[in-house]
Amino acid sequence: MLLINTFLNYLQFEKRASEHTVISYRNDLEQFNNYLQQAFPNTEWKAVDATMIRTWIITLMEEQIVPRSINRKISALKSFYKYHIKMGVFETNPMLQVHTPKMHQRLPQFVEEKDMEQLFSAELFADNFEGWRNRTVLELFYATGIRLSELRMLTFADFNLYNHQVKVLGKRNKERIVPFGHTFLHVINKYVDCYTEIFGDPLQNNYVFVNVKGKQLAPKSIYTIVRRYLDMITTIEKRSPHVIRHTFATHLLNRGADLNTIKELLGHSSLAATQKYTHNSIEKLKSIYQQAHPRA
Numbered sequence: 001m002l003l004i005n006t007f008l009n010y011l012q013f014e015k016r017a018s019e020h021t022v023i024s025y026r027n028d029l030e031q032f033n034n035y036l037q038q039a040f041p042n043t044e045w046k047a048v049d050a051t052m053i054r055t056w057i058i059t060l061m062e063e064q065i066v067p068r069s070i071n072r073k074i075s076a077l078k079s080f081y082k083y084h085i086k087m088g089v090f091e092t093n094p095m096l097q098v099h100t101p102k103m104h105q106r107l108p109q110f111v112e113e114k115d116m117e118q119l120f121s122a123e124l125f126a127d128n129f130e131g132w133r134n135r136t137v138l139e140l141f142y143a144t145g146i147r148l149s150e151l152r153m154l155t156f157a158d159f160n161l162y163n164h165q166v167k168v169l170g171k172r173n174k175e176r177i178v179p180f181g182h183t184f185l186h187v188i189n190k191y192v193d194c195y196t197e198i199f200g201d202p203l204q205n206n207y208v209f210v211n212v213k214g215k216q217l218a219p220k221s222i223y224t225i226v227r228r229y230l231d232m233i234t235t236i237e238k239r240s241p242h243v244i245r246h247t248f249a250t251h252l253l254n255r256g257a258d259l260n261t262i263k264e265l266l267g268h269s270s271l272a273a274t275q276k277y278t279h280n281s282i283e284k285l286k287s288i289y290q291q292a293h294p295r296a
Contacts (some may be wrong), residue, residue, distance in 0.1 A: 003045055003089065004029045007080050016173045018149055027074035032056060046090060050097035053077065057101070060085075067101045074100050108246040108276055115245065116142060116234045121144030124232060129194040130212065134225050136191040137209060141226070141241055143184040145166070145266050148222055148241040152209065155204040156192070161185060170267035178265055249277045 008026055011017040035056050036043055043052070060070050077095055084090045110156045111119075120139065125131040140151060150168050158167045188281075195202055199214050207216040223240060230239035249262050263274040 002079050002220040013093050025076045028073040050094040053098050071100045109238045110242055110247040111234050119233045132191040132194045137225055138189050139184050139187045141244040143180040144178045145245045154208045176267050253277050
């Protein structure tokens with residue numbers, strides 16, 4: 001467990017990985033460690049070979065763990081070994097002989113434009129602090145495409161209302177500036193008014209999104225807010241903050257934004273992560289073609 005904790009401390013304090021990533025890696029590494037002790041008793045990490053790891057992967061497949069989850073676990077092990085090789089703890093890396101299972105690429109789910117229009121045009125939000133807070137959460141997700149973790153950490157000082165932009169601290173402490181439009185400006189001004197009535201000067205407080213007691217909203221609370229309102233306007237399978245991020249990117253792409261611009265707005269480190277949204281646009285083109293072409 002010492003080796004796992006040392007690696008996780010490196011992830012958290014040096015790589016500045018998100019809390020979610022650290023927890024996921026901890027669970028994956030501890031799961032493999034438990035398997036190792038059951039299947040190969042008294043085997044130390046230094047003695048682990050590729051065959052043992054492949055056997056674990058086969059066990060996961062037999063338990064019908066989805067390929068995406070298996071690949072994440074393999075990724076955790078790869079990072080773990082790479083770190084300890086670099087630190088001189090291990091001499092060999094068994095992960096060099098382990099390959100990830102092929103994964104069927106699913107199209108990112110997103111909400112249709114007409115449904116998003118319905119969400120913000122209908123009288124779904126109460127005219128009080130919680131109502132304007134909830135609307136601001138949803139409008140900000142859709143206006144900027146930011147992640148749940150990024151939204152949750154925002155302070156009022158991060159907003160430049162005059163220039164219509166917000167400063168976002170993304171993964172690995174990478175900072176980016178994201179613009180927003182007049183619609184969101186109106187919404188956040190209303191929310192600031194409600195906030196000020198209850199808690200006083202916003203700039204004297206830490207977080208933008210708080211509960212009725214002024215405490216920072218928990219991730220689960222933000223997820224619940226998003227799920228509650230998306231339930232009212234769409235029947236897609238996933239209804240989460242990340243789906244609105246997908247929606248933001250897909251709608252931009254469908255309206256002519258180039259991939260590099262979307263990449264920068266989303267805070268992706270590589271264009272490959274952004275290219276998945278082109279599949280949705282291609283599917284839309286196919287649909288329009290099938291409907292419009294006389295010989296389709």
